Amino acid sequence: MRSMRSAPLASASATEAVEAVRPEAADLLYCLAAAFLPPPAELTGRAWCHALAVDLDELGAELELDAAAAVRALRQMAATPAADEPWLVEFSRLFLVPPVAVTLNTGIYLEGGLGGASAQMMTQCYAAAGFAPREDFHDLPDHVAIQLEFVAVLLERAAGGDADAEAMAAEFVDGFVRHWVEPLRLACERAADRNRAASVYASLAAFTRAALDALV
Template sequence: MPVAEDTERLAQGYAVLGRCWRQPDEALVEAINSGTLSTVVPDVESVTVKDLRIEHTRLFVGPGGPPCPPYESVYRDGEGDARGNVLGPSTGAVVTWYQAHGLGLDRDWSDLPDHVATELEFVSHLAADGSEDLREQFLDEHPRQWMRPFLDGVRAETHESFYAGLADATEDALF
């Protein structure tokens, strides 16, 4: 396979993973139920938008502090075993990466810059640009620093096979 196709496939893979970590919608559920995502997240039972949204909210939003906050700053900016606050120093470091590559933050977008999906989408951007060294540097400085505990938490807490499989697929892509 030509290098350009490898680069495109890699970029698309990270983009798909990023999309899967966002709030579920009809298009995602259709892709899951049709088997379109079976190469990314295999062995997933049929799901409904309602069930995935309930689980997504329980895992990542709350109420009362979600068990698996999807933000780098929570995992990296705390002291000792205590979780950090969102929008901590690691968030600023991620924003610096985005700005250095000509990417800004959409004021209408509600997710924070260090959200798992946003970081994976940025990795997709770096892969599409063919910036292998920069991609690896960003992965080493950011996602690989915090995602294992996050993904372990998702696997331990989820009631949906989709999120357990997504955690496995994300870990396979990153490590």
């Protein structure tokens, strides 16, 4: 997934270098964002889990983050017979097929509904930063993946010399992401007895929270 991550969606402004932000931090957030998007239809669970486990293991080591629990969950899933199925099937069962077991639209966790003030505020943050979702992204602005990609873009700008981007990333994470990432993890845990993929995503949510605490 690291090699498949999205290109930056907006250019960085030329300001003094921000030495505290490493490019690998952006790479990690791109990987985590991609993990919460529907995978290619032909990709098996084994291939998806293996690729993400390799990326998280590598990036965790580079950033001195403990990715062991997330990597272990991915490798355990990859070793099951169910991993021969397309991962999109498991993803859809958990996140897409009604009644949806776990939602990736975070307005539910923040406000108890969709299209509320939080989604509008996120849209304003994206616009202020000159960020726009890719044309193939068809979901609400409060989707987990688009928020993590936005943070990745800001960290990439900061690593490239944009002194304001790091502060913007911290403000966005503090204002939104830290408020929904634990409810997302808990929702995945509650769904684990009915959905094989839920424990994997619970581990990914927990690692996302820990990574943001360390990096932003």
